[in-house]
Every structure is written in structure tokens, then in C-alpha cells.
Amino acid sequence: MELTRETAARFAQAALGHVAREYPHKLDHVMDGDADVRPPRELHPVFFGSFDWHSCVHGWWTLLTLRRLFPDMAEAARITDLAESTFTAEKLAVELAYAQRPSARGFERPYGWGWLLYLHHEAARHDEKWAERVEPLARHFADRFKAYLTVLTYPVFVGTHYNTAFALTLARQWANKRDPELRDAIDAWSTRAFASRTDYRGWEPGGDEFLSPVLSAALLLRHTLPHAQFAPWFAALVLDNGWLATLDPASVSDRSDGKIAHLDGLNLSRAWALREIVPTLSHAEDRALLQQKAAAHLEAALPHVTGDYMGEHWLASFALLALLASE
Structure with missing residues (x-):
């Protein structure tokens, strides 16, 4: 991999x-007048x-x-x-x-x-x-982003473009050494939004999602919480209840349908999150589970990154995130 x-x-x-x-x-x-056409x-x-x-x-x-x-x-x-x-x-x-x-x-x-x-x-x-x-x-x-976080009362969990956690994960990487104000705002907002959540039992995947709501939030907190705090939080979220053990790659029925093709992206973004989280976990059996699940998701999606324009115009980015993730 x-x-x-x-x-x-x-x-x-x-x-x-x-x-x-x-x-x-x-x-x-948004068109403000005819000149915007x-x-x-x-x-x-x-x-x-x-x-x-x-x-x-x-x-x-x-x-x-x-x-x-x-x-x-x-x-x-x-x-x-x-x-x-x-x-x-x-x-x-x-x-x-x-x-x-x-x-x-x-x-x-x-x-x-x-x-x-x-x-x-x-x-x-x-x-x-x-x-x-x-x-x-x-x-x-x-x-x-700074202004948005002051008015965003609740996170958007949907597994598509409006997902809050995914965007903040990318933004935080940029802000870490360039904009301490934004980095601190992301960390504070993320802690309020996600750190008290536990025992995830959401229904996923959604039919046209390319992000896992829970793994996107976990990936964000992997960067915003100390490892000593993150590992037990992650265990209480998706390990102790057996949710992650049942996680299988999504099946993609029609890759020429732009929305259905999102599911290849879901497999890749799940693999990215899981591979990034592995180094933070202290138990060998937990690390092995995440590695096995990440590998299965990558194997399901990588052959389909190219081939149809509805996936080809974006999937390589998500494949690259997964392949370059920490191990």
C-alpha cells in the first residue's frame, strides 16, 4: 500500500x-444580475x-x-x-x-x-x-473560517462537501504554523463539538457519501487532542462497542453516476483516517484492526480511481491522502 x-x-x-x-x-x-451569467x-x-x-x-x-x-x-x-x-x-x-x-x-x-x-x-x-x-x-x-466558527453552533455531520470535520482537518494543517489564531479556534471548536461524544451507532454509509461522519471527526481530534486523551476517546467512540470491527468497504453499483461514485471516495477517505489514527493507539490488537480495515478499503477503491470521468476528476486526491497517511 x-x-x-x-x-x-x-x-x-x-x-x-x-x-x-x-x-x-x-x-x-450566485448571480446578482445578468452580467454574472x-x-x-x-x-x-x-x-x-x-x-x-x-x-x-x-x-x-x-x-x-x-x-x-x-x-x-x-x-x-x-x-x-x-x-x-x-x-x-x-x-x-x-x-x-x-x-x-x-x-x-x-x-x-x-x-x-x-x-x-x-x-x-x-x-x-x-x-x-x-x-x-x-x-x-x-x-x-x-x-x-474564523468568522464561520463563531456562528457555527453545531457541526455538520453529513458525509459530503458540507462536513465540518473534514474541512477543518485540512485547514488546521495549513494554520498550524501560519495562523495560530485559526489553529486555536479550530482546536477549541472541535473540542466543544466532538470531545464529549461516545458510543457511535450511526447508520453509514449514506447512499452518496464520500466521508464517514465519525471517522472524519476522529481524524480531526487525532490532531487536536493529546494522544493520551485521544486514544481512550477513540476506543469509547468506535472500538469498545464493536462498530469498527463490523466496518466493511462500501459497494459501488454504478461508477458513471457521479453521486454513486462518491462511495469509492468513501472507501479512500476511511482508509486515510484509519491509517492516520493507527500511530496514536497503544494496543497492538487495535492497531492491527485499523490496519486491516484500512487495507481492505484501499484495495476496494484503488483500481477504480481512473476509468470514468465522474470519479476520475477527483478520486486521485483521496487516494493520495490515503497512500501518504502515517503508518
Whole structure:
């Protein structure tokens, strides 16, 4: 269960084929007047591809991550050239102006916000000026997160784009050394929202979910709680009641259906969460259970990351998260 050069090339080829592909496209767009009836490439000159804005953002995260890990693969030069023509100050200024519109207050909240911060986190690992150019947009969404957490009374548990915990997990990685105020706000909010919860018995998977509500929350608290506190909390949440022992990979009936294809993402995001949590657990049998469940979920999904555009335009990002997770 490692990221090989062959797999990296397959993921890179898929992402290169969609981050600059404008159509088909699903907009998250509030129109204030006739002038706002415009094509994706004008509204979002950087993130107009990959079927929707957020998928384009994390498609770019995938490409930059693969470029860093495999700088000598043939696709790395193509990634560099496309990034140079895409991450320009002029194009990113248009993206920022769009996000600053009063009617865009809820634009891509919170999923796209989290991925944009995570993209900036990765761009900062490269020598080019991409991170410098993306930073104003990242700072905008960081400020949006701070304001959002002051009014978000309850977490959103649904296993799709509105899930609170998933977005905060990505945002916290960005904020850890860049924005202590946001990091502390995430930690405080997450503790209030999740630390007292126990004995999970939710019904999952949902028919078109790509996130596990409980494992997304657990992954967030894996980063926000000390290990000595997290391990017993996690045990009381999903181990002691036997829930995790019964967790099997989701079955995907139709990968040409964009919603049903979400279930491949669920298998990958579960594997990511489980692999990240393993090092925090003290009991060997618990670690072995999580490793076995993560492997089963990865094996169920990895062959289907590419093949149909409805999954191919986004699944590589989730496969990469799982493959690069801590072990």
C-alpha cells in the first residue's frame, strides 16, 4: 500500500487531463444580475476545470504533491509548465475578487475552503512563486473560517462537501504554523463539538457519501487532542462497542453516476483516517484492526480511481491522502 512511480504517473495523467478541462462543469454560483451569467473560465480563470471549483483545487494539490514526490517523472515537466501559466497574479486576483463578493459568503463553504488552504500548504513546498501568489486567496479563506466558527453552533455531520470535520482537518494543517489564531479556534471548536461524544451507532454509509461522519471527526481530534486523551476517546467512540470491527468497504453499483461514485471516495477517505489514527493507539490488537480495515478499503477503491470521468476528476486526491497517511 505504497505510492509507486507507476501509480503516481497514472494519477498525474488523470489530473492533467481535467484541471484545464472546462466542460462539463457544475457551478457554485450566485448571480446578482445578468452580467454574472458567464462561463467558468471567466468566473474562475485558475480553477475552472475538473467539473467543479473544489475538485479543480484539489486536482492541483494532487499535481503539485506528485511533482514534489516524483520530480523526475515525465509528467512533472508538464505540471510545471501548466502551473506557471495558471498560477499567475492576474488570474488569482480574479479568483480573490470573486470570493470577496458579498453574495459569495457561502461559496464552497467549507470543503473548498479547506482544500484551498491545503493547496497553498503544498505550494509552499515548491521553489516557484506559486505559494506567494496563492497566499492572498488562502488568507481570505482563513479569515472566512474564523468568522464561520463563531456562528457555527453545531457541526455538520453529513458525509459530503458540507462536513465540518473534514474541512477543518485540512485547514488546521495549513494554520498550524501560519495562523495560530485559526489553529486555536479550530482546536477549541472541535473540542466543544466532538470531545464529549461516545458510543457511535450511526447508520453509514449514506447512499452518496464520500466521508464517514465519525471517522472524519476522529481524524480531526487525532490532531487536536493529546494522544493520551485521544486514544481512550477513540476506543469509547468506535472500538469498545464493536462498530469498527463490523466496518466493511462500501459497494459501488454504478461508477458513471457521479453521486454513486462518491462511495469509492468513501472507501479512500476511511482508509486515510484509519491509517492516520493507527500511530496514536497503544494496543497492538487495535492497531492491527485499523490496519486491516484500512487495507481492505484501499484495495476496494484503488483500481477504480481512473476509468470514468465522474470519479476520475477527483478520486486521485483521496487516494493520495490515503497512500501518504502515517503508518
